[in-house]
Amino acid sequence: EIVMTQSPATLSVSPGERATLSCRASQSVSSNLAWYQQKPGQAPRLLYGASTRATGIPARFSGSGSGTEFTLTISSLQSEDFAVYYCQQYNNWPQNFGGGTKVEIK
Amino acid sequence: EVQLVQSGAEVKKPGESLRISCKGSGYSFTNHWITWVRQMPGKGLEWMGRIDPSDSYINYSPSFQGHVTISADKSINTAYLQWSSLKASDTAMYYCARLRSTVTMLDAFDIWGQGTMVTVSS
Numbered sequence: 318e319i320v321m322t323q324s325p326a327t328l329s330v331s332p333g334e335r336a337t338l339s340c341r342a343s344q345s346v347s348s349n350l351a352w353y354q355q356k357p358g359q360a361p362r363l364l365y366g367a368s369t370r371a372t373g374i375p376a377r378f379s380g381s382g383s384g385t386e387f388t389l390t391i392s393s394l395q396s397e398d399f400a401v402y403y404c405q406q407y408n409n410w411p412q413n414f415g416g417g418t419k420v421e422i423k
Numbered sequence: 424e425v426q427l428v429q430s431g432a433e434v435k436k437p438g439e440s441l442r443i444s445c446k447g448s449g450y451s452f453t454n455h456w457i458t459w460v461r462q463m464p465g466k467g468l469e470w471m472g473r474i475d476p477s478d479s480y481i482n483y484s485p486s487f488q489g490h491v492t493i494s495a496d497k498s499i500n501t502a503y504l505q506w507s508s509l510k511a512s513d514t515a516m517y518y519c520a521r522l523r524s525t526v527t528m529l530d531a532f533d534i535w536g537q538g539t540m541v542t543v544s545s
Contacts, residue, residue, distance in 0.1 A: 318485065349529050351531035351532070353468075353532075355468075360518055360535040360536065360537055360538055361460075361468065361518070361520075361532075361535055362535070363523070363531050363532060363533045363535075365531075366523065366530060366531030366533070367530060367531070371531075371533060372533075403467065403468055405468070405470070405531070407528070407529055407530060407531060408529065410470075410473075410482050410484070411470050411472075411482075411484035411485065411486070412458075412470045412473075413469075413470055414460075414467060414468040414469065414470060415467075416467050417467045417468075
């Protein structure tokens, strides 16, 4: 099965700054990767899938990559963006998630 | 409004059985696969398996095969996750989620239930 590795585990960023989150797959998943945001006590929310932002997601979130290397960039962090972010591949089953990156206030 | 509504929190003893539910509304339930995801306390997300509600075809993650049973009743737009004999290690939040696409399984999960917390303790 495909192993998804996210880095860093924790990212400390000041509001207004740029955040770059990485996700690596143990083998190619083509462009079949999604990003989710999860805030404490809430269900995950889809941010990005099939290289496109999900409905209602602000343009400051952008995803890139294909094959084994992927990046989620948040151009200017807002207070509501501090959360845990997960990548997930859906190219093969089981459709594993990465371990998550926590974006915290610096 | 498109939504998935899950059943309430459960507290069980080891060895007991349990079935939790996930009811879809606001869309054609049989057109979208449903998946189940586990989140143990303070941990990340784990994909458990998925079901096609139109014919109840199921894929399980090898990590969960044989430990849980996924099912669906399309007549009442509801998917289920069940255990025949719970263990303390089953203590977790369980989420159901809807596959966004109606034509391919190669897509993300766009609608999530609110989660069902299962606590297994003697």
